[in-house]
Amino acid sequence: MTLTPLPRPATTAGRRPHRRTALVLAGVLAVPLGGGAAAADPVATTAPVVSCTDAPTGFASVDALGQPGTTGGAGGQTVTVTTATALASAAGSKDPMIIRVAGRIQVSDMITVVANKSIIGVGSTAEITGGGLQLGSTTRPGNNVIIRNIRFTDAEDDSISVTNKAHHVWIDHNDLSDGYDGLLDIKRESDFVTVSWNRFHQHSKASLVGHSDNYPADIGKLRVTYHHNFFDGTDQRHPRVRFADPVHVYNNYYRNNALYGIASTENAGLMVEGNYFENVAHPIHVGYADSAPGRVVERDNLYVGSGAPETAGTVVEPRTYYPYTVDPPATVPATVSAGVGVGRVCQ
Incomplete structure (x- = not known):
C-alpha cells in the first residue's frame, strides 16, 4: 500500500560533541596471533553461529568493473597490527595485504584504506576506537576491501566510510556503536x-547510502546489499538511500528504531524483503525530510508492533545481478541475534 507520509524533521538528534583522540605510536607484530576465546555477547540467545565463509554474497560477489568479486588481500602478506601507526601503514600499502587487528587500537580521525586489503579482527577482542576507516582517497582508490570481525566505538567522524568510487567492498560481522556521525556511510x-x-x-545514524541530494554523480552507482544485520535501537538510516538502484535489503532484524527503519529518496530503488520489524513505528519511508521520494518494493516482511510500510514504483530485481536465498522472516530475530557481530568468524 501507499501511505501519505507523516511530517518529518529536517534535522535529527543523536549527534555527539566532536572530540579529538590522541594517536598511539607503537609497534607491529609481523606474525599472526592465534584466535582468542569468544567473549560473552548479550545479543546471542542461543549458541553463537560461527561463519567460515570467505566470500560474500550480494553485490560484493558480482564480477564487474574488472574485478571478479571481492577477494581483499588474498595472496598478499599477512601482518598483525597492535597500534594505529602500524594499522595506517599496512592499510595504506600499495601491495595486497591481510591485516589482522589484535586487541584495542586507539586512533585519531580516519585511517585511509587502499585497494586489495583484508582487515580482520583476531579472536573476539579486536577494536578500533576514537576514529574509523575510510576506503580510498581521491587519488588512491579503496577497491576490493574486506572488513570483518572488528568492534568500532567512539569514532569522531564515521566508523566506516566507503567513498571516492570504492567498489567491491565486503563489511561483515562487525559491531558498530557510539560514534559521532554515521556508523557506516557509502x-x-x-x-x-x-x-x-x-x-x-547505541547510536542515531546507522548507515547512509548517497552523499547528498545535490550529488547526482551517484546515479547508476551505489549498488549495495544489506543482509542479516541487527539494527538494535538505532534511530534512523537502516539505510537511508539516495539515487541508487537497486539497493537490496533482506533478512535484517529491526528493533526499537525510534525515527524510522528504511528511507528511499531521490528516486532510489530499494527491494526490501524477508525482514523483521519489531516496535518500529515507521518501518519504511518513501521520501524523507527535504529529499524527494524514491521507490520501494516490499515483500514478505513481518511488522510486529510496528506501523505500515510506504511503497512506490518498481525496482530492478537483485536476481538480475546475483543468486540469493531469503530466510523465512519469522526466523530472523533468532538467526540474526545468534550470528551477528564479532567472535563469530573462523580464524
Whole structure:
C-alpha cells in the first residue's frame, strides 16, 4: 500500500560533541596471533553461529568493473597490527595485504584504506576506537576491501566510510556503536558493496547510502546489499538511500528504531524483503525530510508492533545481478541475534 507520509524533521538528534583522540605510536607484530576465546555477547540467545565463509554474497560477489568479486588481500602478506601507526601503514600499502587487528587500537580521525586489503579482527577482542576507516582517497582508490570481525566505538567522524568510487567492498560481522556521525556511510560513486551480519547499536545514524541530494554523480552507482544485520535501537538510516538502484535489503532484524527503519529518496530503488520489524513505528519511508521520494518494493516482511510500510514504483530485481536465498522472516530475530557481530568468524 501507499501511505501519505507523516511530517518529518529536517534535522535529527543523536549527534555527539566532536572530540579529538590522541594517536598511539607503537609497534607491529609481523606474525599472526592465534584466535582468542569468544567473549560473552548479550545479543546471542542461543549458541553463537560461527561463519567460515570467505566470500560474500550480494553485490560484493558480482564480477564487474574488472574485478571478479571481492577477494581483499588474498595472496598478499599477512601482518598483525597492535597500534594505529602500524594499522595506517599496512592499510595504506600499495601491495595486497591481510591485516589482522589484535586487541584495542586507539586512533585519531580516519585511517585511509587502499585497494586489495583484508582487515580482520583476531579472536573476539579486536577494536578500533576514537576514529574509523575510510576506503580510498581521491587519488588512491579503496577497491576490493574486506572488513570483518572488528568492534568500532567512539569514532569522531564515521566508523566506516566507503567513498571516492570504492567498489567491491565486503563489511561483515562487525559491531558498530557510539560514534559521532554515521556508523557506516557509502557514498561518492562507490559501488558493489555487501553489508552482512553486523550489529549497529547505541547510536542515531546507522548507515547512509548517497552523499547528498545535490550529488547526482551517484546515479547508476551505489549498488549495495544489506543482509542479516541487527539494527538494535538505532534511530534512523537502516539505510537511508539516495539515487541508487537497486539497493537490496533482506533478512535484517529491526528493533526499537525510534525515527524510522528504511528511507528511499531521490528516486532510489530499494527491494526490501524477508525482514523483521519489531516496535518500529515507521518501518519504511518513501521520501524523507527535504529529499524527494524514491521507490520501494516490499515483500514478505513481518511488522510486529510496528506501523505500515510506504511503497512506490518498481525496482530492478537483485536476481538480475546475483543468486540469493531469503530466510523465512519469522526466523530472523533468532538467526540474526545468534550470528551477528564479532567472535563469530573462523580464524
